[in-house]
Amino acid sequence: MTRESGEAMDERIHQIREGIAAGRFPAHVFNDQEIFDLEQERLFNKAWCFLAHETEIPEPGDYVTRYIGNNNLIVARDEHGGVHASLNMCRHRGNMMCKSEMGNASHFRCSYHGWVYKNSGELIGVPYMAEGYGGALKRKDWGLKKARVESYAGLVFGTFDEDAPSLEEYLGGFQFYLDLYLKQGLAGSEVHGPPDHWITETDWKIAAENFSGDGYHTPVAHQFGFNLGYFPSSGATHSQGWAASIPGKGHGIGLGHTPGMVPFSGFPDELADEMRQSFTPEQIEVFSNTRTAVGTVFPNLSFLMQPFSLVPGEPGVRFVTMRLYHPIGPGRSEMYSWCLVPKDASQEYKDAAYQAYTLAFAQAGTFEQDDLENWARVTRMAKSTMARDIEFPYMMGMDAVQDPEFPGPGHVVKPYVNDSNFRNLWLRWADYLTGEV
Amino acid sequence: MVMLSTVDRRVQEDIREVMYREALALDERRFRDWLGFLTDDITYDVPLRVVREDLAEWELSPNGRIFQDNRQTLEVRVRRLETDFAWAEQPPSRTRHYITNVLIDATENENEYEVNSSCFIYRSRGDSIDPNLLSVARKDLIRRTDDGYRLARRWAAIDQAVINAHNLSIFI
Numbered sequence: 171m172t173r174e175s176g177e178a179m180d181e182r183i184h185q186i187r188e189g190i191a192a193g194r195f196p197a198h199v200f201n202d203q204e205i206f207d208l209e210q211e212r213l214f215n216k217a218w219c220f221l222a223h224e225t226e227i228p229e230p231g232d233y234v235t236r237y238i239g240n241n242n243l244i245v246a247r248d249e250h251g252g253v254h255a256s257l258n259m260c261r262h263r264g265n266m267m268c269k270s271e272m273g274n275a276s277h278f279r280c281s282y283h284g285w286v287y288k289n290s291g292e293l294i295g296v297p298y299m300a301e302g303y304g305g306a307l308k309r310k311d312w313g314l315k316k317a318r319v320e321s322y323a324g325l326v327f328g329t330f331d332e333d334a335p336s337l338e339e340y341l342g343g344f345q346f347y348l349d350l351y352l353k354q355g356l357a358g359s360e361v362h363g364p365p366d367h368w369i370t371e372t373d374w375k376i377a378a379e380n381f382s383g384d385g386y387h388t389p390v391a392h393q394f395g396f397n398l399g400y401f402p403s404s405g406a407t408h409s410q411g412w413a414a415s416i417p418g419k420g421h422g423i424g425l426g427h428t429p430g431m432v433p434f435s436g437f438p439d440e441l442a443d444e445m446r447q448s449f450t451p452e453q454i455e456v457f458s459n460t461r462t463a464v465g466t467v468f469p470n471l472s473f474l475m476q477p478f479s480l481v482p483g484e485p486g487v488r489f490v491t492m493r494l495y496h497p498i499g500p501g502r503s504e505m506y507s508w509c510l511v512p513k514d515a516s517q518e519y520k521d522a523a524y525q526a527y528t529l530a531f532a533q534a535g536t537f538e539q540d541d542l543e544n545w546a547r548v549t550r551m552a553k554s555t556m557a558r559d560i561e562f563p564y565m566m567g568m569d570a571v572q573d574p575e576f577p578g579p580g581h582v583v584k585p586y587v588n589d590s591n592f593r594n595l596w597l598r599w600a601d602y603l604t605g606e607v
Numbered sequence: 608m609v610m611l612s613t614v615d616r617r618v619q620e621d622i623r624e625v626m627y628r629e630a631l632a633l634d635e636r637r638f639r640d641w642l643g644f645l646t647d648d649i650t651y652d653v654p655l656r657v658v659r660e661d662l663a664e665w666e667l668s669p670n671g672r673i674f675q676d677n678r679q680t681l682e683v684r685v686r687r688l689e690t691d692f693a694w695a696e697q698p699p700s701r702t703r704h705y706i707t708n709v710l711i712d713a714t715e716n717e718n719e720y721e722v723n724s725s726c727f728i729y730r731s732r733g734d735s736i737d738p739n740l741l742s743v744a745r746k747d748l749i750r751r752t753d754d755g756y757r758l759a760r761r762w763a764a765i766d767q768a769v770i771n772a773h774n775l776s777i778f779i
Contacts, residue, residue, distance in 0.1 A: 271658040271768075363671035364657050370773040393692035398683070480680050504769065528675045529683070534653070534775040536687055539695035542774040 179204060180604060187600035190593055193565030200373040200552035201501035205603075209497065213469060213602040214239030218320070218327040218340045220471040220494055221245045221255055223508065225324060225360035231274040233289060237496055238317060238328055244268050245319075245326065246289035249276065253321065255328040256291035256314035267314070272364060291316050323352035324359065325471075343579040344421040347414060347465055350457050351473045351490050354437075354512035355444040359490065362509040362524045366532040372545040373552070374470050374495035374503045375599070380541065381464050381472030381493070382595050383413050383424025385586035386566075391544055392537050399482040411462070411586030413567065414578055420468030420598025422591030426461045433458035436477030436488040438519055441512055452577035466591075468598050470495040473510075478526040487519065489527040501549040505542075507532040564589045564596070612712050614720060619711045622720055622749050625756040630704035630726075633778050638685040641778070642678075646750055646757040651676040653779050656768045667764055673775060684778075695776035701731040702777050711749075718751040719759065726763065730777055739772035741765055743779060 186196060199205045219238045222245045226234050233246035235258060242258040244267065258267050260280040267278045267287070277294070279286045286295030291314035296307065317328035320337035322345060327337050334340065341348070352359050380387065389408050395401055401408070407428060415422035434442035434457070446454055457463075466472045472493045479486030494506040509527040511520040531538045551557060566589035576582040583590050601607050612619065625644070632641040645651075655671035676684070687693050705727040712721045723746055730739040748760035763779045 269658070270660050270663070273660055273663060363668050364655060366655055366671070366673060367769055368773075369769060369771040372773065391694065394687045394690045397690045397692055398686060481683065524670070524672075525675050525680075528672050529680050532673065533770065533772070534673050536684060536693075539774040539776040540693070543695040543697075543776075546773050 179208065183208075183600055183603045187597065187604070189561065190564065190596045190600060193563065193568050193589070193593070194561040195564045195592075195596055197552050197557040197560040197562060200376055201549050201557075202552075203500045206497065206500035208603050210239050212605050212607075213599065214497070216329065216331040216334060216602060216607060217469055218329045218334065218337050219469075220467070221319070221326045221328045222253075223324050223361050223492070223510070224253070224321065224326060225513075226272070226364070227253065229274065231276050231289060232272075233268070233275060234272045235268055235270070238330060240498075241330070242266070243317060243328065244278065244289070244291075244314075245328070246275075248288070248290045252290070253319055253326055254290045255317040255319050255326075256287070257317075259315070260285055261293065261312045261314060262296075285312075287314055323348065325352065340419070341421070341467070342416045342419040344416050344419065344423075344465075344467065346453065346579050347423045347463070348467070348473070349449065349453060350460070350463050351475055351492065351510060353445075353448050354488075354490070354510070355441050355514035356448050357513035359510040360513045361492075362511050362520060362527075365494075365506040365508045367504055367506045368533045369498070369502070369504055370542055370546060371501060371549055372495075372503050372505075372542060373501045373549050374497040376545045376548055377493075377495040377503070377505070377541075378466050378468075378470050378472060379592050379595060380545070381474065382415075382422035382466035383464055383586070383588070383591040385409060385411065385413075385424050385426055385462075385464075385588075387541075387544075391540050394540070395482075395537065400478070409585045409587040411460075412573060412576060412582050412584055413586060413588035413590045414576075414580045414582040415591040415594040416580045417594060418598065420595050421466065422594055423463060423465030424586050424588075424591065425456065425463055426586045427459050428461045431459065431461055435461075436486055438515065441515055441519075444514060456576070456578050462586075466595065468595060469602075470497070474531070476530070478530050480526060480529060487522045487526055489523045489530070491527055491531045501553065505533075507538075564593055566590075612710065614711050614713050618720075622711050622722060622756055623709050625749065626706055626709060626722065626724065626747075629758065630706050633704055634702050636699060638688055638778075642682060642685055644758050645678060645681065646752065646759045647678050649678050649681070649759055649761070651681055651761045653763050653765065656765060658768045673765070674779065693776070695774055698733060700777050703729045705729070714748075720749045720751075722747040722749050726779070728777070728779065730772065739770075741770070741772070741779070742767070 221236045222234050227247045230249045243255045244258045245255045262285045265280050265282040284297045293309045293312045319328050411427040412425045463475045475490045477486045477488050490510040492508045496504040509524050570583035573582050629644045653674040654667040659666045708725040710723045726743040726745050728741040744764045746762045749756050750759040
């Protein structure tokens with residue numbers, strides 16, 4: 171990027187930011203090479219990016235390979251239980267160290283010239299060290315490039331930004347809402363298995379926005395669900411609930427509520443009892459009346475909890491899906507989708523929740539199928555030359571005032587059908603893209 | 608010496624024909640008819656594939672699934688396709704299931720046959736010039752019933768670990 175075009179780009183981002191505050195957002199950003207490049211440089215290399223759930227790597231030596239931006243990382247648990255994220259690139263000539271998605275290894279040995287690293291990233295073995303390098307090479311200077319790693323309630327995040335605030339500050343109070351997904355019962359949540367991941371011609375931002383609380387699309391995009399009798403709410407009552415967002419942080423969650431719903435419905439009784447112990451009184455007040463909870467941790471980690479039955483009209487179980495929208499090109503993403511289950515639940519409940527999840531979400535899920543179809547079309551149209559002059563309306567709920575009775579943190583407005591979370595999301599995105607963060 | 612199947616050649620021919628007719632029902636989008644090929648207790652699984660080292664205990668997740676269906680949930684999927692709101696299939700995918708390398712072996716149950724096959728699925732959507740291509744290993748169980756041969760188990764592992772299809776709103 172030349173200096174001039176860089177300045178023009180900065181000006182464009184400032185204009186976009188002003189537009190968001192006024193309730194408008196441009197179409198073209200959902201499929202734009204320059205925006206993608208800027209996101210890679212200024213957003214994904216600076217934000218706290220989700221790497222793994224701790225239960226994916228429970229034992230010493232366990233590892234998974236994941237990404238921060240376009241950087242492939244080995245995320246491993248060392249012999250003392252600490253979690254490390256190291257760039258999966260040998261410091262000698264750059265070969266990819268680890269070629270599998272998951273496994274267990276105390277060391278990684280490069281298949282090119284044989285440099286050996288501990289799973290913590292420390293260089294410990296160099297062939298022909300004395301004969302080749304004499305005393306010129308110090309092992310401690312040539313470890314794998316490390317990312318900072320911090321975690322919250324089982325979620326491991328990483329960043330390459332030495333100056334980034336702590337993860338706690340980055341989450342900024344959103345933990346209150348994340349607990350619904352992460353602390354299902356006293357022992358917390360665990361992954362049911364490895365994630366499904368697949369490539370889709372969808373810009374990551376479309377999915378991140380949708381999952382930050384798009385209650386508006388559900389009655390239409392998932393109309394078949396209402397048609398078959400799946401939902402405990404009808405299209406008419408569906409909009410009830412709250413949109414909660416953390417101002418200045420970008421995180422947001424939609425909390426759908428069905429009038430008259432049984433508190434914690436869809437959870438087994440013993441799990442509901444545990445949650446009454448593990449949650450704060452404020453969390454209990456919010457969560458016990460939540461039917462659907464769909465939220466995004468800025469920038470691209472999302473969650474959904476929803477009661478669902480295999481056969482329409484039956485009571486159903488709660489499933490939780492956690493998803494990561496990994497950008498691999500403008501308008502192109504690798505979708506990761508996990509199912510989280512309560513550790514303390516019976517195997518029978520975990521299996522039922524997982525089966526409900528596979529029927530509804532991930533690549534073959536009946537609800538996700540329709541989202542992915544719509545999102546691929548949005549992405550395609552966003553590349554039209556005319557889309558460069560088109561803005562979308564984001565003014566829903568502009569004048570909504572804070573719900574004074576809601577006990578949770580952040581900016582909280584009614585109803586669940588609202589653009590409030592999206593404005594907050596895109597304002598934060600613009601903050602990063604200006605280079606000011 | 609290669610061990611050949613002990614299953615009667617005529618039976619093998621019949622089962623192979625059922626497999627082809629089942630594939631044709633899918634490709635002609637006769638999903639209600641397709642349900643008729645399945646037993647009431649069918650298990651329908653597409654396991655998750657994970658890129659692992661050669662010595663790893665598994666490459667197909669023991670409990671991770673892309674599809675984990677039974678007769679009831681397959682019925683739901685078909686009912687969904689019969690509504691006017693299954694956007695993922697509007698307009699519908701054009702699929703072709705190419706079934707080859709069909710091997711039919713006897714099991715301990717004289718009415719059931721283990722059927723290994725390779726299945727190549729071509730899927731075209733809308734005006735896209737980029738079809739989805741799925742190479743699949745199937746290990747099915749075919750049961751002889753009073754109503755003819757029925758599919759009692761579909762187990763289908765996709766060879767590609769990261770699948771470049773935006774969704775799987777089709778049957779495997």
